[in-house]
Amino acid sequence: MADRDREELEGIRWLLSKYSFPITDISLADQVTEVLTTLENELPDILCMELDMVPAEKWEMVKSFIHRYAGQVIAITAEATFERAMQAMSMKAVDLWVKPISPSRVKHSLQQAIGNLSAVSERGADTESGHDIRYEALFRHDDAPFSYPVYLVEAEQRETLDDLRAFIDQFDFDYKPLVFPTPDCFVLVFQHDFPSPLKQAQRFLREWGHAEGNSIAMVVHTGSADSLHQIYMKLLRMMETTFFTGYKQVLNAEDIQDWIDIDPFLTVEEQRNWVYMLDEGQGDKLKTWLYEEFFDLQSPYPEPGLLRTRLTSILAQIRRFMFRKGLKNKDSEAYYKRIFESILYSPVLYRIVQELILFIRYLFQLVKEQNIYAKADVIEAAINYMENHYNDTNLSLTEVAAHVGRSPSHLSHILAKRYHQSFRDMLTYIRLQKAKELLGSTDEPIQNIAVAVGFRNPNYFSRVFKSHTGVTPRGWRGQ
Numbered sequence: 001m002a003d004r005d006r007e008e009l010e011g012i013r014w015l016l017s018k019y020s021f022p023i024t025d026i027s028l029a030d031q032v033t034e035v036l037t038t039l040e041n042e043l044p045d046i047l048c049m050e051l052d053m054v055p056a057e058k059w060e061m062v063k064s065f066i067h068r069y070a071g072q073v074i075a076i077t078a079e080a081t082f083e084r085a086m087q088a089m090s091m092k093a094v095d096l097w098v099k100p101i102s103p104s105r106v107k108h109s110l111q112q113a114i115g116n117l118s119a120v121s122e123r124g125a126d127t128e129s130g131h132d133i134r135y136e137a138l139f140r141h142d143d144a145p146f147s148y149p150v151y152l153v154e155a156e157q158r159e160t161l162d163d164l165r166a167f168i169d170q171f172d173f174d175y176k177p178l179v180f181p182t183p184d185c186f187v188l189v190f191q192h193d194f195p196s197p198l199k200q201a202q203r204f205l206r207e208w209g210h211a212e213g214n215s216i217a218m219v220v221h222t223g224s225a226d227s228l229h230q231i232y233m234k235l236l237r238m239m240e241t242t243f244f245t246g247y248k249q250v251l252n253a254e255d256i257q258d259w260i261d262i263d264p265f266l267t268v269e270e271q272r273n274w275v276y277m278l279d280e281g282q283g284d285k286l287k288t289w290l291y292e293e294f295f296d297l298q299s300p301y302p303e304p305g306l307l308r309t310r311l312t313s314i315l316a317q318i319r320r321f322m323f324r325k326g327l328k329n330k331d332s333e334a335y336y337k338r339i340f341e342s343i344l345y346s347p348v349l350y351r352i353v354q355e356l357i358l359f360i361r362y363l364f365q366l367v368k369e370q371n372i373y374a375k376a377d378v379i380e381a382a383i384n385y386m387e388n389h390y391n392d393t394n395l396s397l398t399e400v401a402a403h404v405g406r407s408p409s410h411l412s413h414i415l416a417k418r419y420h421q422s423f424r425d426m427l428t429y430i431r432l433q434k435a436k437e438l439l440g441s442t443d444e445p446i447q448n449i450a451v452a453v454g455f456r457n458p459n460y461f462s463r464v465f466k467s468h469t470g471v472t473p474r475g476w477r478g479q
Contacts, residue, residue: 002029003050003076008099012048015103021110032058039069046113048097050076051087059087066091072113076101085183089135095181104162112169133189135180138232146189146228149197149221151177152235153204154185156215156247156347161186164216167208174200185239187232197222201250215247222254243304244297246348257300264309268443271317275441278321281364287357290314294353304349311343311352318360320441324434327366335359378404379418382411383426390430391454397423431455432468439477446473 003009009028016023027042029035032054038044047070054062066073075088078099088096094116095109155164161181168179168186174195177188194200201218208216219238221231231253238256242249266274277286294307319336322328339359346352381404389395400423401411412423419426431453438449450461450473465473 001026001048002032002035002053003048004030004053005050006030012101012106015106016110019107019110022114032062036062036065039065043069043071045071045117046074046110047072048074048076050078051084052077052079063091072116074109074113080183086139089139092135096183098183102162108162108165133178133191133228137228138180138187139229141229142227144227145225146231147223147225148193149190149223150228150231150235151188151190151197151201151221152185152219152232152239153188154217154239154242154247156217158184160212160214160216163212163214164208167211171204171207173204187235189228193223198250198252205248205250209248217242217247217249217251219251219253222252240304241299241301243307243347243349244299244301246350259303259306260300262302262306262310264306264313266310266313266317271442272444274314274317275321275438278317278360279324281367283361283364286360290353290357294349297349307349308343311356312340314356315340315343317441318356318363320437322363324437325363325367325370327363332363332366335362378406378411379414382415383430386427386430390427390434391452393454393456395427395454427454428464428468432465435461435465435473436469436476439473446477449473 001009001012006028009030013026013028016026027038027044029038030053035049039047047066049066073091073093075084075091075093075096076099077084077088077096080098085096094113095105097105097109153164153168155161165179165181165186168188173190175190175192177190180187180189190197198220201220205216205218217239219235221235224231226234234253234256238251238253241251273289274286276282277289322332322336336359339355342352342355346355382400385400385403386395397408397412401408404411406414415421415423415426421429434453435449438444438452439446442449444452446462447458450458453461455461455464462472465471465476469476471479
């Protein structure tokens, strides 16, 4: 075992002592030179090695030693990157342990390595019959056809992978497949023809459901003139449709269809509708809009990345709503970040949409609580009323005073006392703030924005805007 972290090595050695593996001797190394010496002198059956400890300029030399002197190889890394995965594959590693390493992963990988050692003669027979399939064949472009079934098995939650691997090992397939793990899924490569590969996959899914219950999906390729790499890419592409249809199903790779192209960004009209529905607290209409937009999709589907971009465009409108309403506290910020991560990484579309709806409801509840609190303060209640009715060109001090149960003169007096502004100055300030938001978040014509924020005359709006900001509305938008 080779790792720069000596404590990590001691921990793994202690863990191995708790399992009944047929291991007679364990050597530890925390330097590359020690690794090379041990490989050459002791010819270990199994090498567990941290990839990060090998300098880039020494990689090819170390790899040649590993191929020459090591039996089974297990790679270790703290960097879950494509480069590390490719290094592990070039070493023909049984597995790639990503730190922190789980005990169940250690146990499973060593069981597989030991099993491989005991099956050398059987593998030799397979090689003679022409069935020597290597891990890198999944990633290597070639024209060699592969005519046997191939499965791709993916778990919705990555923490399910260890249990899924154990289930694959004990499942009674018609013929045992070669199992190639990747960071997100397993590729099962069969080396024999057998009847009904789809039915066997459906039986696997049923029995997994009875035993575990966690969501998985399978894609089945039943054999063609494609190479193993082409088959693998087709399986991955078909698995992406689970973004729309969910897991707990078996898919046929032959049903694959091209993605359709869409414009992922909200139109100007859609932006305006979102601003209005959010400001008016129309939760039911927002929910209906999201359902119609994302729940009625039929194959062929849009490219998932474009839909994620569309969802982030919607989240941007919600973010601006949060700023307009002052909904920035520790809890709301943490919730917003969770939704953003869900849009980027959640594997199923309808779950993202449901989380988005719940987030909007949460924000509306915050606004409601703010309004209840504001009514206890006459001035805040007056300002809140002005913020909700600023687009009314006839809004007056008399109307606002009546709403809060005060005389116009009294309300004017207490407003000036607290904020050193007249009613008209405060209303103008609110309207200009709303105008700035619309100028920055939509492409709506300036004359329409003027009317939307309560100005009858667009020219008068432009003069007022410039006198308060120093620039015209068009200049503001340009900045």
